[in-house]
Amino acid sequence: MQFKPLVSLSYEFFFTIANTIILFFVLKRLLFKPVLKVIDDRDQEIKKKIDDGNKALEEGLEFKEEYEEKLDQIKNQGQEILEKSKKRADERAEKIILEARNEASAIKQKASLDIEKERQQAYEDVKGDISEIAILAASKVIEKDIDTDKHKELIDEFIKEVGDVR
Numbered sequence: 179m180q181f182k183p184l185v186s187l188s189y190e191f192f193f194t195i196a197n198t199i200i201l202f203f204v205l206k207r208l209l210f211k212p213v214l215k216v217i218d219d220r221d222q223e224i225k226k227k228i229d230d231g232n233k234a235l236e237e238g239l240e241f242k243e244e245y246e247e248k249l250d251q252i253k254n255q256g257q258e259i260l261e262k263s264k265k266r267a268d269e270r271a272e273k274i275i276l277e278a279r280n281e282a283s284a285i286k287q288k289a290s291l292d293i294e295k296e297r298q299q300a301y302e303d304v305k306g307d308i309s310e311i312a313i314l315a316a317s318k319v320i321e322k323d324i325d326t327d328k329h330k331e332l333i334d335e336f337i338k339e340v341g342d343v344r
Contacts, residue, residue: 311336311339315336318336
């Protein structure tokens with residue numbers, strides 16, 4: 179029995195290797211390059227979309243930060259406006275209270291002056307009345323000759339007249 183070698187170097191072997199190499203170059207030229215180009219294009223497109231997505235995310239985060247900053251500014255401005263309004267209201271209230279106190283003080287002072295004038299006028303009126311009564315009593319005393327009974331009678335009459343005048 180004769181053993182055949184596992185690998186024989188025949189023209190068929192070389193022909194198969196040559197066909198395989200030619201097929202490889204033809205497939206490489208016709209199939210691999212376009213497929214690799216499609217794969218590279220798709221890879222570039224995916225990378226671009228990822229970059230665009232990341233860029234959009236960054237822009238979204240920037241917009242969010244700007245929004246939050248503006249919101250904080252608006253809150254601060256609102257707080258400042260509220261504080262200013264409250265301060266103005268407090269100042270206005272103090273001014274109104276001060277004006278009311280001053281007006282009340284002026285009214286009180288005027289009333290005191292009016293009362294003092296009225297008191298002075300009443301004093302002058304009473305003083306005049308007393309003077310008239312004293313003159314009247316003196317004239318009656320002078321007109322009559324007085325004895326004790328008459329004197330008592332005159333005093334009682336004088337007291338009665340003074341009571342009527344009041």
